Amino acid sequence: xxxxxxxxxxxxxxxxxxxxxxxxxxxxxxxxxxxxxxxxxxxxxxxxxxxxxxxxxxxxxxxxxxxxx
Numbered sequence: 001x002x003x004x005x006x007x008x009x010x011x012x013x014x015x016x017x018x019x020x021x022x023x024x025x026x027x028x029x030x031x032x033x034x035x036x037x038x039x040x041x042x043x044x045x046x047x048x049x050x051x052x053x054x055x056x057x058x059x060x061x062x063x064x065x066x067x068x069x
Contacts, residue, residue: 007057014060021056028052 015022032048039045 007061010060010064011053011057014056014063017063025049025052025056 015025028049029045032045036044036048
């Protein structure tokens with residue numbers, strides 16, 4: 001649980017510092033919401049964000065660890 005929470009913080013801080021990446025994430029979320037309006041359990045919405053989020057969490061971890069450029 002703690003490790004997951006740390007990744008969430010890295011991701012949040014990274015998005016707050018990188019407006020272009022935050023905008024890309026916003027656009028993905030909007031597109032998925034529009035494409036899946038009846039996705040009650042949000043499975044398609046969550047799955048659609050997964051690759052982006054995982055790749056950015058890795059970038060965010062490196063950014064936090066080795067320098068906030």
